[in-house]
Amino acid sequence: MLTEQFLLLGxxxxxxxxxxxxxxxxxxxxxxxxxxxxxxxxxQGVQFILNPSDEWYALVRAIEIKESLGKGSxxxxxxGGAEDDSLLRKAxxxxxxxxxxxxxxxxxxxxxxxxxxxxxxxxxxDLVMTGRETIDYNGxxxxxxxxxxxxxxxxxxxxxxxxxxxxxxxxxxxxxLTEVLECDLPLVxxxxxxxxxxxxxxxxxxxxxxxxxxxxxxxxxxxxxxxIVKFDLPPAKGQVKMIPADQPELLVKLxxxxxxxx
Amino acid sequence: MNILILAETxxxxxxxxxxxxxxxxxxxxSTVSGxxxxxxxxxxxxxxxxxxxxxVDEVLLLSGEPDPLxxxxxxxxxxxxxxxxxxVLAYNIVGRHVAPRLSARLExxxxxxxxxxxxxxxxxxxxxxxxxxxxxxxxxxxxTPLKILAFAPNSTQPEKSPVHTAVVSYAPPLPVSRIHxxxxxxxxxxxxxxxxxxxxxxxxxxxxPENWGIVEDLARALGAATACSRxxxxxxxxxxxxxxxxxxxxxxxxxxxxxxxxxxIQHLAGVNQSKVIVVINKDPEAPFFKAADYGIVGDAFEVxxxxxxxxxxxxxxx
Numbered sequence: 346m347l348t349e350q351f352l353l354l355g356x357x358x359x360x361x362x363x364x365x366x367x368x369x370x371x372x373x374x375x376x377x378x379x380x381x382x383x384x385x386x387x388x389q390g391v392q393f394i395l396n397p398s399d400e401w402y403a404l405v406r407a408i409e410i411k412e413s414l415g416k417g418s419x420x421x422x423x424x425g426g427a428e429d430d431s432l433l434r435k436a437x438x439x440x441x442x443x444x445x446x447x448x449x450x451x452x453x454x455x456x457x458x459x460x461x462x463x464x465x466x467x468x469x470x471d472l473v474m475t476g477r478e479t480i481d482y483n484g485x486x487x488x489x490x491x492x493x494x495x496x497x498x499x500x501x502x503x504x505x506x507x508x509x510x511x512x513x514x515x516x517x518x519x520x521x522l523t524e525v526l527e528c529d530l531p532l533v534x535x536x537x538x539x540x541x542x543x544x545x546x547x548x549x550x551x552x553x554x555x556x557x558x559x560x561x562x563x564x565x566x567x568x569x570x571x572x573i574v575k576f577d578l579p580p581a582k583g584q585v586k587m588i589p590a591d592q593p594e595l596l597v598k599l600x601x602x603x604x605x606x607x
Numbered sequence: 608m609n610i611l612i613l614a615e616t617x618x619x620x621x622x623x624x625x626x627x628x629x630x631x632x633x634x635x636x637s638t639v640s641g642x643x644x645x646x647x648x649x650x651x652x653x654x655x656x657x658x659x660x661x662x663v664d665e666v667l668l669l670s671g672e673p674d675p676l677x678x679x680x681x682x683x684x685x686x687x688x689x690x691x692x693x694x695v696l697a698y699n700i701v702g703r704h705v706a707p708r709l710s711a712r713l714e715x716x717x718x719x720x721x722x723x724x725x726x727x728x729x730x731x732x733x734x735x736x737x738x739x740x741x742x743x744x745x746x747x748x749x750x751t752p753l754k755i756l757a758f759a760p761n762s763t764q765p766e767k768s769p770v771h772t773a774v775v776s777y778a779p780p781l782p783v784s785r786i787h788x789x790x791x792x793x794x795x796x797x798x799x800x801x802x803x804x805x806x807x808x809x810x811x812x813x814x815x816p817e818n819w820g821i822v823e824d825l826a827r828a829l830g831a832a833t834a835c836s837r838x839x840x841x842x843x844x845x846x847x848x849x850x851x852x853x854x855x856x857x858x859x860x861x862x863x864x865x866x867x868x869x870x871x872i873q874h875l876a877g878v879n880q881s882k883v884i885v886v887i888n889k890d891p892e893a894p895f896f897k898a899a900d901y902g903i904v905g906d907a908f909e910v911x912x913x914x915x916x917x918x919x920x921x922x923x924x925x
Contacts, residue, residue: 520799539847590905
């Protein structure tokens with residue numbers, strides 16, 4: 346009886362090693378422009394941030410899980426160059442324990458997923474967390490590619506995640522459906538709205554982040570499968586048509602006859 | 608060139624995304640000559656044959672309703688067995704699982720979120736997609752032998768193009784997911800937001816969750832989904848899954864009606880790909896008016912019920 350109880354308790358206190366994949370993206374308010382005959386994103390004067398859903402949802406939830414279990418670790422990884430180290434350190438300021446940088450410039454989703462998968466295969470992570478989508482290329486392809494390359498299952502999007510008796514319990518909102526899922530580890534999850542709230546680093550965290558060691562991984566080269574050949578700005582929006590507040594039926598008429606959307 | 612589409616079903620009928628995929632693939636096939644095949648499930652063979660009206664030559668019908676892992680396996684199997692050069696699917700909830708998995712498994716280049724038909728240059732496929740949350744359009748090229756094209760939902764409308772079609776049952780061995788579904792909650796009668804054609808959205812201007820009735824009434828009259836801005840989801844006036852914007856959902860409906868939302872850049876990032884935007888705000892300086900097609904400066908509590916009334920009249924007369 347005692348042994349059984351002990352085993353049950355033990356299962357719920359297994360150390361969890363969580364890896365959070367982070368991306369560097371231009372700040373939301375950045376002016377988007379291009380150079381080299383519109384083939385390259387112009388980084389001049391652009392402020393870079395951690396991708397919001399990677400940081401606010403995946404990383405913060407990973408740290409909350411570690412704190413609630415009282416055991417385990419949270420590592421953060423980014424594919425990037427030495428110029429990205431200061432951004433990566435923010436993960437420690439928020440509460441991550443270990444930092445890895447895969448020393449390469451991201452080319453396409455596949456090459457990033459392959460480099461991440463090659464790295465993860467040599468480690469012993471139980472749970473890999475990513476954000477649902479980056480705000481630069483908006484692909485959202487890496488989570489499923491990563492799961493495929495690791496031979497793991499994927500849950501996406503993840504709006505709620507708890508560890509109960511060593512199992513992962515997830516709520517996934519799919520339009521008008523919400524699925525409640527129970528999953529074994531290892532697992533890849535892609536984090537979305539609701540999973541956690543943004544955390545502001547405290548003084549202690551900022552101090553730790555300055556001292557943090559970044560483990561630099563040299564990846565085997567991976568050829569990308571796709572390539573961006575050109576950027577265009579979207580066509581300028583026409584002038585807004587203002588409708589007097591006392592003529593709402595005019596709006597409905599225009600939506601029906603002119604815009605043909607209702 | 609042989610094209611394979613994934614044709615999704617729901618309660619025994621094809622989803623709109625299935626007809627969009629068939630239309631999209633038929634249009635490509637008509638420029639490069641080749642067959643269009645569809646992989647489907649969860650539908651009677653007689654009904655499955657209706658894909659022929661949208662230009663599908665052969666329908667591969669799976670038994671049961673496989674999960675994304677099973678669909679990936681079935682697609683990979685069909686790609687090899689049927690000499691497929693291009694896989695086409697909608698980049699929606701299921702497509703976001705299947706397309707990247709297929710790409711990684713078969714080392715096939717994936718272009719996701721395509722907004723137009725592809726162009727071809729000596730076997731290279733070029734496709735345009737929105738990037739930087741709608742602030743730019745990228746042209747992406749792919750030259751791998753097998754290519755995967757996942758189009759943005761709502762970027763193409765189903766069009767009929769009847770061909771003779773054959774339905775065959777298809778039974779490759781499929782893996783079973785270890786993920787256990789404990790519970791599925793369905794919000795009955797609600798239009799699903801990610802693929803809604805019309806969305807009615809509201810923000811802090813509504814002053815409190817008890818005032819959402821006017822938003823829901825308009826949505827019901829239009830057959831629209833409801834959405835909200837981030838502050839409203841953050842304070843719990845509305846559920847998280849309704850939050851559209853940079854850190855919530857990105858949507859591209861035909862019509863987006865924003866009520867009492869000022870139009871912060873983070874909100875615009877999630878909705879600026881909508882075809883037509885209507886903004887209703889009492890502040891004439893609200894930045895959202897700059898991104899709108901139609902605008903009304905006025906009190907939502909007075910204006911919105913009148914719009915609902917006018918919509919009801921229109922629907923009754925047509």
